[in-house]
Amino acid sequence: xxxxxxxxxxxxxxxxxxxxxxxxxxxxxxxxxxxxxxxxxxxxxxxxxxxxxxxxxxxxxxxxxxxxxxxxxxxxxxxxxxxxxxxxxxxxxxxxxxxxxxxxxxxxxxxxxxxxxxxxxxxxxxxxxxxxxxxxxxxxxxxxxxxxxxxxxxxxxxxxxxxxxxxxxxxxxxxxxxxxxxxxxxxxxxxxxxxxxxxxxxxxxxxxxxxxxxxxxxxxxxxxxxxxxxxxxxxxxxxxxxxxxxxxxxxxxxxxxxxxxxxxxxxxxxxxxxxxxxxxxxxxxxxxxxxxxxxxxxxxxxxxxxxxxxxxxxxxxxxxxxxxxxxxxxxxxxxxxxxxxxxxxxxxxxxxxxxxxxxxxxxxxxxxxxxxxxxxxxxxxxxxxxxxxxxxxxxxxxxx
Amino acid sequence: xxxxxxxxxxxxxxxxxxxxxxxxxxxxxxxxxxxxxxxxxxxxxxxxxxxxxxxxxxxxxxxxxxxxxxxxxxxxxxxxxxxxxxxxxxxxxxxxxxxxxxxxxxxxxxxxxxxxxxxxxxxxxxxxxxxxxxxxxxxxxxxxxxxxxxxxxxxxxxxxxxxxxxxxxxxxxxxxxxxxxxxxxxxxxxxxxxxxxxxxxxxxxxxxxxxxxxxxxxxxxxxxxxxxxxxxxxxxxxxxxxxxxxxxxxxxxxxxxxxxxxxxxxxxxxxxxxxxxxxxxxxxxxxxxxxxxxxxxxxxxxxxxxxxxxxxxxxxxxxxxxxxxxxxxxxxxxxxxxxxxxxxxxxxxxxxxxxxxxxxxxxxxxxxxxxxxxxxxxxxxxxxxxxxxxxxxxxxxxxx
Numbered sequence: 001x002x003x004x005x006x007x008x009x010x011x012x013x014x015x016x017x018x019x020x021x022x023x024x025x026x027x028x029x030x031x032x033x034x035x036x037x038x039x040x041x042x043x044x045x046x047x048x049x050x051x052x053x054x055x056x057x058x059x060x061x062x063x064x065x066x067x068x069x070x071x072x073x074x075x076x077x078x079x080x081x082x083x084x085x086x087x088x089x090x091x092x093x094x095x096x097x098x099x100x101x102x103x104x105x106x107x108x109x110x111x112x113x114x115x116x117x118x119x120x121x122x123x124x125x126x127x128x129x130x131x132x133x134x135x136x137x138x139x140x141x142x143x144x145x146x147x148x149x150x151x152x153x154x155x156x157x158x159x160x161x162x163x164x165x166x167x168x169x170x171x172x173x174x175x176x177x178x179x180x181x182x183x184x185x186x187x188x189x190x191x192x193x194x195x196x197x198x199x200x201x202x203x204x205x206x207x208x209x210x211x212x213x214x215x216x217x218x219x220x221x222x223x224x225x226x227x228x229x230x231x232x233x234x235x236x237x238x239x240x241x242x243x244x245x246x247x248x249x250x251x252x253x254x255x256x257x258x259x260x261x262x263x264x265x266x267x268x269x270x271x272x273x274x275x276x277x278x279x280x281x282x283x284x285x286x287x288x289x290x291x292x293x294x295x296x297x298x299x300x301x302x303x304x305x306x307x308x309x310x311x312x313x314x315x316x317x318x319x320x321x322x323x324x325x326x327x328x329x330x331x332x333x334x335x336x337x338x339x340x341x342x343x344x345x346x347x348x349x350x351x352x353x354x355x356x357x358x359x360x361x362x363x364x365x366x367x368x369x370x371x372x373x374x375x376x377x378x379x380x381x382x383x384x385x386x387x388x389x390x391x392x393x394x395x396x397x398x399x400x
Numbered sequence: 401x402x403x404x405x406x407x408x409x410x411x412x413x414x415x416x417x418x419x420x421x422x423x424x425x426x427x428x429x430x431x432x433x434x435x436x437x438x439x440x441x442x443x444x445x446x447x448x449x450x451x452x453x454x455x456x457x458x459x460x461x462x463x464x465x466x467x468x469x470x471x472x473x474x475x476x477x478x479x480x481x482x483x484x485x486x487x488x489x490x491x492x493x494x495x496x497x498x499x500x501x502x503x504x505x506x507x508x509x510x511x512x513x514x515x516x517x518x519x520x521x522x523x524x525x526x527x528x529x530x531x532x533x534x535x536x537x538x539x540x541x542x543x544x545x546x547x548x549x550x551x552x553x554x555x556x557x558x559x560x561x562x563x564x565x566x567x568x569x570x571x572x573x574x575x576x577x578x579x580x581x582x583x584x585x586x587x588x589x590x591x592x593x594x595x596x597x598x599x600x601x602x603x604x605x606x607x608x609x610x611x612x613x614x615x616x617x618x619x620x621x622x623x624x625x626x627x628x629x630x631x632x633x634x635x636x637x638x639x640x641x642x643x644x645x646x647x648x649x650x651x652x653x654x655x656x657x658x659x660x661x662x663x664x665x666x667x668x669x670x671x672x673x674x675x676x677x678x679x680x681x682x683x684x685x686x687x688x689x690x691x692x693x694x695x696x697x698x699x700x701x702x703x704x705x706x707x708x709x710x711x712x713x714x715x716x717x718x719x720x721x722x723x724x725x726x727x728x729x730x731x732x733x734x735x736x737x738x739x740x741x742x743x744x745x746x747x748x749x750x751x752x753x754x755x756x757x758x759x760x761x762x763x764x765x766x767x768x769x770x771x772x773x774x775x776x777x778x779x780x781x782x783x784x785x786x787x788x789x790x791x792x793x794x795x796x797x798x799x800x
Contacts, residue, residue, distance in 0.1 A: 029610075
């Protein structure tokens with residue numbers, strides 16, 4: 001018997017209880033242990049809830065109960081989740097979390113505490129709720145030198161971009177509708193500005209390098225400037241625009257960023273639509289592989305947390321391997337990273353464009369303007385040219 | 401230090417040695433052990449090969465050497481692989497295999513022997529060489545009730561169908577070219593008749609149910625009857641034709657089959673092209689997820705075998721969980737399984753088609769004939785109607 005406490009009875013926390021109940025038989029069989037929720041920590045009471053008697057308000061009851069072997073931290077945010085997780089691990093209790101902020105900020109320290117106390121800190125649900133990706137990285141791609149990860153890592157923005165692409169609608173319009181439908185938060189900043197995707201690519205980059213990639217060092221650009229006009233050009237080029245989190249070994253150094261990018265119809269990420277997410281991984285032996293599923297949602301995320309609980313139950317008293325050192329990775333100066341850019345400009349800027357960018361081929365898709373794709377150049381070079389190009393309307397990075 | 405023997409120094413076996421050497425440092429770090437190849441078993445000698453001194457011809461040297469903890473069985477075929485694997489497991493040596501024939505035929509027995517002897521029988525490379533799918537099924541989807549698996553499980557046939565789709569070419573023509581390029585065997589039967597995909601869906605079905613699904617019970621149809629004309633209709637319907645391995649819980653019972661099917665442009669499997677493969681899994685909590693990568697090839701397959709070696713090194717003396725009982729699953733009578741069919745017929749059969757199939761909408765894509773999609777009906781019902789419909793040219797199952 002493995003007794004579990006759930007911290008936070010919100011969307012994911014109540015999902016964890018639901019998954020454990022709904023698939024009880026299969027889960028116990030696979031865990032080779034009976035798994036039972038003993039406590040649910042929340043500030044609120046839940047009168048009438050079938051589990052109301054399990055609800056407690058004092059975390060000490062949980063931390064001091066030697067019967068509790070596993071804690072599901074589904075509170076989100078840095079505090080008090082960080083303090084509770086540290087204390088649980090120090091008491092030898094494994095922690096399974098969906099909290100990407102906490103993992104991105106303190107993952108390596110919490111992993112070290114888990115190791116020192118012969119328990120586990122697992123975070124499958126922190127990246128791509130319904131996509132098994134953390135365990136495949138840690139358990140399956142163990143014979144690989146992974147040199148590139150590209151992900152569509154946020155469901156809200158992918159939903160918005162998909163709608164803009166299919167309907168020719170503008171950002172503000174689709175965002176408003178997504179908020180009405182509950183696909184976007186009232187304060188959508190974390191999603192649309194790319195902050196959420198940034199935490200997730202930071203975690204994946206850390207697993208790729210085995211070291212700490214600080215999310216604050218990652219260049220992050222959201223989708224708020226993408227327009228219906230941009231999609232007209234994208235379609236004309238047989239491409240789409242996706243918010244990509246990206247992490248690459250390049251000849252110039254280790255590059256990570258979050259940015260809207262044009263990707264080609266032939267790319268497997270092209271057809272990842274709506275609330276679905278995917279992670280595209282390149283290894284030196286396997287070549288390309290991709291992991292696809294729901295990026296978020298109550299039950300998919302909860303299922304990932306419960307899969308961590310099963311892993312804990314299978315490894316009681318033993319720490320599973322996760323190589324993520326506290327030592328940091330030095331990311332290359334983003335200004336020195338190289339790529340092509342797609343540029344839209346007013347027609348009167350044609351001569352200047354030819355001069356600045358040695359443009360060979362232009363597209364005329366919208367009246368009074370033109371578009372083109374640049375040669376490969378550094379961010380700094382592009383910025384310099386763009387500053388000298390007042391006719392430029394917009395630019396989007398191109399992922400090849 | 402974990403000493404390893406490789407049985408069979410062919411394509412995959414030599415790939416295993418190459419991967420272990422190429423990514424040695426990362427692999428040892430992740431295994432938390434130094435992994436070293438001590439023997440390579442083969443009937444041949446390899447003069448000049450950098451590993452020629454490791455080559456032995458007598459399996460007894462390996463089986464009787466207590467230093468050998470892990471064996472990579474990359475021989476293929478039932479014998480002597482079966483006997484060698486049994487004996488290795490009985491001696492407490494873990495076995496990592498790429499041998500789908502053996503896993504599909506004797507998987508549950510070999511898993512039992514591994515458990516009884518505190519070692520492991522692992523087979524990540526047996527299904528979708530470069531796609532991590534076995535470990536995700538066993539380690540990641542542990543909180544799920546999986547009710548459907550649909551896979552593009554064979555690279556050769558997917559390559560052929562993709563070429564037929566893109567170029568309007570006929571089967572024989574593309575097969576010949578694929579043989580010349582080495583993408584298809586001289587004797588292509590195992591691929592084009594679906595036998596290879598059948599072994600793979602049998603293995604996945606067994607992991608889905610936790611019981612033994614006998615590959616011989618699975619209805620299997622290959623791609624040899626698919627024509628350029630069929631693809632004309634597919635394109636007109638915004639669909640493609642893929643060879644699918646399929647395993648589903650249905651209200652009528654448990655259904656498994658291998659068959660060419662029409663799938664819609666919106667389906668994530670639609671854009672899996674060329675030698676790439678993918679497995680699409682539906683769980684009751686996660687919803688849809690998909691795993692995509694190279695289905696075969698020396699290094700991708702070898703990388704999967706080596707990931708099993710790492711797993712063995714991490715679990716020395718302990719058997720990892722894989723639920724696959726020897727008791728068999730009773731598949732439903734295939735004749736009772738239900739679906740839609742796409743039918744092509746000569747124009748003079750139009751009245752009869754309307755009578756037999758209550759056709760509402762027909763497509764005219766090729767002169768002198770028409771096509772339509774039937775209502776949902778059982779295989780037996782369809783067969784009866786088809787027998788009474790001499791104007792029928794061909795039929796393809798529709799996956800919705």
